[in-house]
Amino acid sequence: xxxxxxxxxxxxxxxxxxxxxxxxxxxxxxxxxxxxxxxxxxxxxxxxxxxxxxxxxxxxxxxxxxxxxxxxxxxxxxxxxxxxxxxxxxxxxxxxxxxxxxxxxxxxxxxxxxxxxxxxxxxxxxxxxxxxxxxxxxxxxxxxxxxxxxxxxxxxxxxxxxxxxxxxxxxxxxxxxxxxxxxxxxxxxxxxxxxxxxxxxxxxxxxxxxxxxxxxxxxxxxxxxxxxxxxxxxxxxxxxxxxxxxxxxxxxxxxxxxxxxxxxxxxxxxxxxxxxxxxxxxxxxxxxxxxxxxxxxxxxxxxxxxxxxxxxxxxxxxxxxxxxxxxxxxxxxxxxxxxxxxxxxxxxxxxxxxxxxxxxxxxxxxxxxxxxxxxxxxxxxxxxxxxxxxxxxxxxxxxxxxxxxxxxxxxxxxxxxxxxxxxxxxxxxxxxxxxxxxxxxxxxxxxxxxxxxxxxxxxxxxxxxxxxxxxxxxxxxxxxxxxxxxxxxxxxxxxxxxxxxxxxxxxxxxxxxxxxxxxxxxxxxxxxxxxxxxxxxxxxxxxxxxxxxxxxxxxxxxxxxxx
Amino acid sequence: xxxxxxxxxxxxxxxxxxxxxxxxxxxxxxxxxxxxxxxxxxxxxxxxxxxxxxxxxxxxxxxxxxxxxxxxxxxxxxxxxxxxxxxxxxxxxxxxxxxxxxxxxxxxxxxxxxxxxxxxxxxxxxxxxxxxxxxxxxxxxxxxxxxxxxxxxxxxxxxxxxxxxxxxxxxxxxxxxxxxxxxxxxxxxxxxxxxxxxxxxxxxxxxxxxxxxxxxxxxxxxxxxxxxxxxxxxxxxx
Numbered sequence: 001x002x003x004x005x006x007x008x009x010x011x012x013x014x015x016x017x018x019x020x021x022x023x024x025x026x027x028x029x030x031x032x033x034x035x036x037x038x039x040x041x042x043x044x045x046x047x048x049x050x051x052x053x054x055x056x057x058x059x060x061x062x063x064x065x066x067x068x069x070x071x072x073x074x075x076x077x078x079x080x081x082x083x084x085x086x087x088x089x090x091x092x093x094x095x096x097x098x099x100x101x102x103x104x105x106x107x108x109x110x111x112x113x114x115x116x117x118x119x120x121x122x123x124x125x126x127x128x129x130x131x132x133x134x135x136x137x138x139x140x141x142x143x144x145x146x147x148x149x150x151x152x153x154x155x156x157x158x159x160x161x162x163x164x165x166x167x168x169x170x171x172x173x174x175x176x177x178x179x180x181x182x183x184x185x186x187x188x189x190x191x192x193x194x195x196x197x198x199x200x201x202x203x204x205x206x207x208x209x210x211x212x213x214x215x216x217x218x219x220x221x222x223x224x225x226x227x228x229x230x231x232x233x234x235x236x237x238x239x240x241x242x243x244x245x246x247x248x249x250x251x252x253x254x255x256x257x258x259x260x261x262x263x264x265x266x267x268x269x270x271x272x273x274x275x276x277x278x279x280x281x282x283x284x285x286x287x288x289x290x291x292x293x294x295x296x297x298x299x300x301x302x303x304x305x306x307x308x309x310x311x312x313x314x315x316x317x318x319x320x321x322x323x324x325x326x327x328x329x330x331x332x333x334x335x336x337x338x339x340x341x342x343x344x345x346x347x348x349x350x351x352x353x354x355x356x357x358x359x360x361x362x363x364x365x366x367x368x369x370x371x372x373x374x375x376x377x378x379x380x381x382x383x384x385x386x387x388x389x390x391x392x393x394x395x396x397x398x399x400x401x402x403x404x405x406x407x408x409x410x411x412x413x414x415x416x417x418x419x420x421x422x423x424x425x426x427x428x429x430x431x432x433x434x435x436x437x438x439x440x441x442x443x444x445x446x447x448x449x450x451x452x453x454x455x456x457x458x459x460x461x462x463x464x465x466x467x468x469x470x471x472x473x474x475x476x477x478x479x480x481x482x483x484x485x486x487x488x489x490x491x492x493x494x495x496x497x498x499x500x501x502x503x504x505x506x507x508x509x510x511x512x513x514x515x516x517x518x519x520x521x522x523x524x525x526x527x528x529x530x531x532x533x534x535x536x537x538x539x540x541x542x543x544x545x546x547x548x549x550x551x552x553x554x555x556x557x558x559x560x561x562x563x
Numbered sequence: 564x565x566x567x568x569x570x571x572x573x574x575x576x577x578x579x580x581x582x583x584x585x586x587x588x589x590x591x592x593x594x595x596x597x598x599x600x601x602x603x604x605x606x607x608x609x610x611x612x613x614x615x616x617x618x619x620x621x622x623x624x625x626x627x628x629x630x631x632x633x634x635x636x637x638x639x640x641x642x643x644x645x646x647x648x649x650x651x652x653x654x655x656x657x658x659x660x661x662x663x664x665x666x667x668x669x670x671x672x673x674x675x676x677x678x679x680x681x682x683x684x685x686x687x688x689x690x691x692x693x694x695x696x697x698x699x700x701x702x703x704x705x706x707x708x709x710x711x712x713x714x715x716x717x718x719x720x721x722x723x724x725x726x727x728x729x730x731x732x733x734x735x736x737x738x739x740x741x742x743x744x745x746x747x748x749x750x751x752x753x754x755x756x757x758x759x760x761x762x763x764x765x766x767x768x769x770x771x772x773x774x775x776x777x778x779x780x781x782x783x784x785x786x787x788x789x790x791x792x793x794x795x796x797x798x799x800x801x
Contacts, residue, residue: 023578312662313672324666328652328659335654335695402650406711409614410667411639482653562617 003107007115033495037127040498041134043505048138056142062223065216067248068207068231070139074240075203077132078165081125083196084489085169087338088124091483092116093170093284094177094291109285110277117276121166127494132158143251153250157243157262160269164239167272174279177287189341197348206232239265307334321412322420329424332399338485339392346388350436353384358443367519374515375508377440378454382461382507385433386500393425393469394496395487397559398477404563414559422470422552430462447522449530456537460544461507465500471551472496474558503547510539567592567719567750568613573622575608575774582608584774586622590752590767592718595745597765598754601800605774606754607647610723613752614644626719640668643717647724647754649704651696657707658692661714668715675714682710685740686733701728709737713744720744722753726760738764758793768792772800 019030055061055069093099093116102112133154140150180188215230216223235241242261249258308314310330316323333339357377400407407417437458441451476492487493514536521529568590575583583605590596600606611617613624615631615638624631629638651660658679665675683692686706691699699707705728712720725741726734742764745751755761761768770778778799 312659312666313676315672320666320669324663328655328663331659332652332654401652402648403652405614405616405644405646405650406652406664407667408616409639409642409644410664411636411642411669412667413636560618562611 004111004114007102007107007111008118011115011119033491036495036498036502037130040501041130044131044134045138045141048135049142050138052139052142060221060223061213062216062225063248063251064225064227065213065223067244068212069209070247071235071240071244072204072207072209074161074243075238076200077128078161078238078240079196079200081128081162081165082169084124084128085121085166086173086192087485088489089117089120089170089173090291091486092120092123093173094288095483099288100292103285103288109288110280113280113284114277117166117170120170121163124489125162125166129158129162132162139247145251149250153247157246157265160265161239161243164265164269164272167269167276171272171276171279174283174287177291178283181290181293189337193341193345193348197352207235239268321410322416325407325417325420326424336484338483342391342485346384346391347432350384350432353380354436354439354443357440367516367523370519370523371512371516374441374450374454374519375511378437378457378511379504379508381433381436381440381454381458382465382504383501384436385429385458385462386465386497386504388432389425389429389465389469389500390493390497391484391488393429393466394473394493395484396421396425396470397474397555398479398481398487399484400477401479401482404479408563415556418470418474418552418556418559422466425470426463426466429466430459433458433462447528449528449533453533453537457507457511457540460540461504464503464507464544464547467548467551467555468500468503469496471553471555472499474555477558479563503543506543507540510536510543567594567627568596568752569623569625570609570613571623571625573609573612573619573624575605575612575617576620581774583612583619583771586771586774586776588769588776588779590750592750593745593748595741595751595764595766596753597761597768598752598771599756599758599761599768599796600754600771604771604800606771607723608774609771610721610752610754614642614721615639641718643712643715643720645705645708645712645720645722645725647727649701649708649728651699651704651707653697654695656693656695657688657699657703657710660696660707661711664711665714670715678714679710682714686710686736702730702733705729706733709740713740717749719750719752722751722755724755725753726755726757758796762792770796770799 021027021030052066055066056063061069093113096116099112099116102115103109136153136158137150140153176188176192183191212230216227219225219227231241242265245261246258246265249255249261307330310327312324312327316326318326408414434455437454438451441454472492472495473487476490476496478487478490478492481487481490514532518529518532521527521532568588570586570588573583573586574581586605586609598606598609608617612619613626613631615635618632623633626638627641631638651657652663655663661679661682662675665678670678679692683689686709688703688706688710691703696704696707705725709725712722720741722741725737729737738760741751741753745766753761753765767780768778769776769780778795
């Protein structure tokens with residue numbers, strides 16, 4: 001135990017030194033973090049309160065249905081935390097140099113495991129914890145809950161809920177490492193991807209929100225009654241259900257029934273933590289050795305990808321320096337499984353999204369609702385593009401890595417290198433974004449004008465998000481970190497993502513009124529007036545130009561920093 | 564001898580800490596210059612400023628008359644660099660890495676192919692050339708990085724601790740290559756802790772301590788034998 005406390009103490013001291021660094025640059029960075037995180041938390045709080053109010057007072061869906069929607073949201077949240085922890089855990093528990101260092105010292109393996117798990121959990125879940133707290137505050141403030149509710153629910157419900165997801169992830173990971181040594185990491189990652197997608201699909205198929213709404217609404221206006229008999233039996237064994245039930249019974253003023261679900265959550269968390277501890281004592285060191293051996297030089301690897309025209313030593317169409325940088329990036333991407341597998345996963349998610357909305361008919365009769373439905377689809381497209389940009393564009397400069405000396409000491413213009421990275425990233429992002437935009441707006445049977453507006457706005461958004469992620473990625477570059485997933489989940493990346501959300505929010509805000517006016521004219525008068533849409537397009541263009549110029553300026557300036 | 568590398572009143576500060584203080588050095592064409600100093604004296608900081616990895620707080624570094632910071636591309640055209648840690652792109656093979664470096668120096672592909680074969684022989688890299696960077700030992704990385712620094716026939720070679728991680732046979736190999744290349748006109752600026760290497764190879768030396776030059780030879784000296792350099796170094800840096 002003293003070793004455990006000593007190591008945690010050292011890590012805590014390093015963290016405190018970092019946040020209490022009063023050099024102007026650090027103060028500015030920390031201040032901007034607080035402003036952006038605070039702004040987004042405030043936005044989530046307001047949205048959460050407004051959405052709760054709207055669903056309960058305007059849409060009259062009732063407390064039961066509202067908490068079942070909350071349960072579905074918590075399920076997705078659980079899966080996100082679980083998957084995020086599993087991915088980051090692999091880097092922190094099995095690939096970290098700190099672990100290699102500690103393994104050489106007389107420190108018990110399970111102590112190393114415990115330290116790194118805590119480190120990992122707070123590293124990968126801090127942003128989600130903040131968003132969870134903001135959601136909770138919005139929810140609680142609608143119901144006028146007391147201060148103790150927020151404190152108690154955060155500490156005793158939200159935190160254990162996320163911890164359950166994290167502990168479950170690490171147990172699975174330790175066991176899967178053994179499987180990976182037999183079947184190979186690529187097959188294992190593909191398997192995990194299929195399992196998670198199946199878990200989401202099966203859950204929503206079983207819960208069936210449409211049938212649930214229809215069944216509950218048969219009892220209108222008594223929609224606040226408890227319709228627990230509508231839940232599929234397996235749902236009662238899921239942590240998201242326990243949390244939503246706790247909240248349901250708490251706002252209904254029945255703490256005894258609420259505490260029963262809380263007790264279940266605690267028992268499961270305690271059992272999982274004990275299991276993790278036992279598995280770690282028995283298996284962590286063995287799995288660490290397995291993972292290390294799998295990465296060792298003598299393990300060899302199949303040369304599965306043959307792309308002759310991208311081989312070095314072949315003439316390309318670009319100038320030689322640009323050509324070799326392109327080839328290096330190509331091979332660096334396709335020889336790193338976490339890169340191409342993630343890209344594949346994201347494309348699968350895009351496909352799932354497109355298939356899901358293809359069955360919707362969102363041609364509504366009220367102009368405002370039509371505006372909202374159009375913007376929700378646009379915002380979701382933007383959110384997906386922001387995620388892809390964060391995952392693949394933000395780490396682009398950090399992935400130059402320690403070998404960046406090679407370019408920095410070569411007769412190569414850094415401006416040209418930056419431009420090349422920007423063009424490559426922009427082409428990937430804008431192509432994906434345009435396919436998504438045109439496909440989604442066409443599937444919703446929007447008019448050609450709206451498809452065109454969506455496509456133009458999407459091109460601006462792709463430009464804005466690419467430049468933002470590349471510029472911020474250069475500013476927050478961590479050349480020592482080799483794992484792109486860790487780079488894309490760092491504090492700088494979280495800030496960039498939140499800044500991207502603010503930018504997307506601003507784009508949507510610019511579109512709301514003119515779009516609403518367009519739909520009013522279309523639905524009420526039956527005529528179209530595309531002129532209303534030219535003004536916001538110009539405004540979005542100006543906003544994007546500002547984001548582009550600012551981000552590129554910062555990116556170029558920081559690229560010349562001392563290496 | 565006209566100076567190929569000029570360091571003009573260079574100072575580098577990190578916050579209030581002065582790592583290099585008003586450094587002034589000139590190294591002529593074909594000269595093998597040894598840059599010595601205890602740990603933390605400012606050797607690597609100086610080298611990083613010469614190669615453009617650090618920007619000097621004041622002063623300038625010139626390679627063949629071009630300022631590395633205001634006119635980097637022409638300055639770096641004639642520069643080869645061996646860093647203190649031989650970091651490679653882990654996912655590229657040694658051959659691909661050499662193709663990459665030659666591409667940055669705009670060398671024609673046909674010439675590159677021949678040159679790679681030449682350096683495989685010179686540094687006895689053998690079949691390791693087609694293994695990935697992540698599979699290399701420290702010594703093999705060092706050979707690849709040395710090859711990358713020399714393959715484009717630079718006029719100036721900046722080396723930070725060239726023999727780290729090399730076995731005795733490889734060390735001999737590197738020393739012979741460097742010695743031969745200076746006779747062919749290559750200017751070498753080498754930082755090292757190994758005094759016997761300096762005694763054996765260098766035409767001229769300077770010693771840096773706490774960011775300042777505390778000893779500089781103005782012309783080639785025949786004083787470095789029988790451990791005299793070690794005695795002098797220990798005396799000056801105590």
